[in-house]
Amino acid sequence: GEDVEQSLFLSVREGDSSVINCTYTDSSSTYLYWYKQEPGAGLQLLTYIFSNMDMKQDQRLTVLLNKKDKHLSLRIADTQTGDSAIYFCAESKYGGYNKLIFGAGTRLAVHP
């Protein structure tokens, strides 16, 4: 079956690193995504990782994938107040209709 789980809330101090975790159950997932939703807005793709990769880095963002444990994480270095948002983990399979399965979202609160 398909299921994606995330913790619902994370609070960090400005300048610290944030780590948002996600677990998924479908081992046939080929792509895993992190989307960001700012207040009152739709979702925006932050980054993604292909299932044959362990790590992907993009500026302040680092994605780690542990395929054996079906665990995905997003690390945000030097977290800023502008990073306050809801972060969604999502999985999909190659081909077909490219349906995305989302987690519940983690609300990141950044405080001074």
Add this chain to the structure above:
Amino acid sequence: DVKVTQSSRYLVKRTGEKVFLECVQDMDHENMFWYRQDPGLGLRLIYFSYDVKMKEKGDIPEGYSVSREKKERFSLILESASTNQTSMYLCASSKQGGRNTEAFFGQGTRLTVV
């Protein structure tokens, strides 16, 4: 700039009304999706369409229907709105096939049914 546009940001409707939520994309994408977003539940797929006049049920299709008469437009219909359909509705589109399935989202429609 790629765009998915939802016709309304906020809607208030009465119980029993027929409600239409419209979504238009300008990227010539084959796939279009309707999700609803509720706190603690994330995004749940209502319906999706992979071609004109084609539709597939998602995880929570009950109480909803959809229409896709043109490639760029995907409508979500609440046949008889109920209070438990109060939610944020998000439309998305993506290119079909290929190796990456990035979905582009509209800004959302917050629907309140009273």
